[in-house]
Amino acid sequence: MAEEIVGEARAWLNARRDELNARFRLAQRRYPRLDGALVLRHLSEILPPLAGKGDAGAGELLFAAYELILLQAGRGLLGEPKKLSAGSETFAGVLLRETFPKIRSLLLKRPRALMGALSNAAENLGERGVAFARALGAFGGDLEDADQLLDAGVVLAWRMGEPRLRSEAFIAGAKLPPRAALRALGLSGWPERAAELAFSALQADAWRTPEALFTPATLNGLAKRSAAEFGSLRKKLVEAPPEQPAAWRENAALGNFSGFGGAFDEPPLLLGDGRLGNRHRLWVLSTEGVYRIEADVFGWVCVPDPHVDLPVQEVKPRQSKLSALLKGKIDSPQLYPDGRLESVAYGVDLPQAAGAATFACGPGLLAFTHPESFRVRVLTPERTPL
Amino acid sequence: MAAALPPRDPRQLSSFPTTPKAVAAAKHEFDVADLYAGPAQTDAQAAASAGALPLDEKLRQAYFWIVNHAIISPYYDMEFNEANKAVRSFKFGGVGTEVQLPSDMSYSSFVLLPLLNFAARKRALFIGGPGRGKTASAILLGLIAGYSLHDIRRAVQHGQPQMTIADLLGNPLPKALVQADEMEDIKIAWRKWIGMRVKIVDEYNRIPTRTQSALLTLMGDGYAEILGQTIESPESAWFLTANDDMGGGTYQVIEALKDRIDIVIKALNFNPRFLGDLLVRVEERVKPEAIVPPEIIFTPGELDQAYQQILKVPIAREIRRRIEFFAAQFDFCDLAAQDLEYKSKDTIRLAGKTLSSVCANDCGRDKVKCLCSQTENGLSVRALLTILTFSKTLAWFRGSPEVTLQDLRQVIPWILHEKLVPNPTSPFFDQAQNGIYRIDRIAWIRKAFDAACDEFVRLDLDRNDPVRDMDEIFDRGLEGVPEKDVRKQLNAIETQLANLAKNTKLYAHVQSDVVKLKYYHQRYNNYLRWLTWQKK
Structure with missing residues (x-):
């Protein structure tokens, strides 16, 4: 039995009773299992916190919420009323029950557009949808308008592992107030001045975790730095990764390569033709075909890319210099079975890469696979925090 | 599904789906907007999903409603054929006209092209004699865009010799004109049609030259200006009509305005075998413009969404290469200049000569x-x-996942109808069988496209494209490419140029290849110089 709805929400339901009932019947035709009693219980939980005190736009907000409740309840994505637990919560349930009341003032400006868009975004993020929905709620006090909410969503989605949003996230991040920008990057404890630095650093090298950019002392002293000191710090941060680093660190293990249109039968093989042009894009071959991996420090995405025609870049034993010269490959970086990476300019021993089967190499990046692993491992230069 | 109506009822819509074939999904490229797209409705989606009918299907239904009930146009002149299916044809006596029965769904250009123009927000010109339905067609498109008949009729600009800029665009408000201290203070009462998504200019060749210039700014640049005040026009579909486009109007149409016209639509004559349909209209007092079914009316949100979908239809490299090859044929003239870059018909025109005089020499x-x-x-x-x-747009309309060669073949002649100027002294037109192409431009351009495709196939350029490998390597970017690879590419370019010089004349398509190879050579060379400088 649903709790009795009181206050503004009750008045609104009464005022639009016929129309809302018609909407429910329409939804029930689309989702025959939509249960009226269950919907009433959801409404009694969700609508009162969103109703406010009769402020302008509240009716539209409640209507958008009502529509979303019908949609997600019909699809079985709203979870159980009042039985939220870590195991059973859904992105839609978290959004409607926790997040939307916290960002209500922003939603009032464009309720239907924002609620729909945020619900879609949380759903598109799959397993990360619940975390995304919950994180959105924290932006309530940081943002000034509805557009900023969508911008914050872009940065947040990127940070939560959607690397295809990276370039858009830099544009969106620049439009956010510093406090919100830092929160979106998961750096809410940082001083506001650090926001610009963090985005600049990630733009220069998105294989660095923001947490590893600064020492605690630098971070604490950031507010007191002069403009010149700040500029010099920024200059160091945006330096390209070194071509010949003193040390490399394993930065990512990309995926187990199952679920992207079918599990891989065998470990993937990296494709390449010399050096990578883009440090965040790799191609792998599986028995299913060619896949493109978009990756950075925050996550990776793997999508089929059947139009690519690149050879497998195998790790092969050393050949004589004459033989290499004849094959025209002497200038391309080579990874050898013992883990040594060599090019004309330099050579470095990487024990982590010993026994690798295939590799791809770009400026300040080595990706490789092992014959017995379904993961692509990525090494990037070790950089000292400033 | 349309509601059941009696047979031949003019409100009847074609059943869904209008193209009974499985439509493969287009290859979906990542779009940042996808983050916020999904099953939950946002404002834009809400408008578009009212009937949950795909927008291309909705436009097809509009096509079939117009062709079946509104405009009697029995000419299926935009022919499509299924691959590997024989086409039945019949040859008639006289000059040997061949009639083909297309094996795939084909269309009437007079109805289809305006709809494509409507969806693609371009500028179309209806040409043809009086009473052929040019203005009526344009008005129907206005109704399909959601305007009322009253608004559309008010918005039609009727070209006439006394038409002033004020008639076309608007007037300064008399009170503001008297009281204003600054130009910026003068308020203009802009004409309502400027803000509409469908714009109709009837008999545009009767508009005085000065007013044509104001129209040009609005049509070409999307804004209008009076007394220093401007108004922006939304992206819109333009429909112009002319009884005679070959200079028969009251005023000569300025070249720049002609150049802004994207596509030409020919209004064909009425086929007397369809007199019965006309009779029904008279007896039943049927006015198609008064009974446009609401199911085929597009909201502004739907039009925006349709346009976005159209832009996403891919053009594969193989198809793009055909366009490149065809386009390369026309501007090139080996006799126009000494240097590769200036071997263009522009050089001839700028020198005050005609192609006829230059082309008379042997090349x-x-x-x-x-x-x-x-x-x-x-x-x-x-x-x-x-x-x-x-x-x-045509591929999208046909429900095709990508642009096909047939789409190009059908659409190119209508686009180039007023843009390609034939050289009447060309020996091509002197051939007995080609004389007809002096008159029939659609057939001439289609034949030229076919000839270009045949040549493309004969040269086996799908497999032996001299620039393809370099395109692919260059597309990966220059950043981080080592010196050795740069030198390798420079060497490959020089080898390719040597091969071309040795094995072929400088034909039009070869010239475009050579220009591109020279461009790549220059880019690599500049990069190499930078690399060398960096090492110092």
């Missing part, structure tokens, strides 16, 4: 076969952009 080519001799000019960037947009 070692077969001037019956080479397309370059057939035109006085080449294709402008605007024409190429229009080809890309309309071919995408």
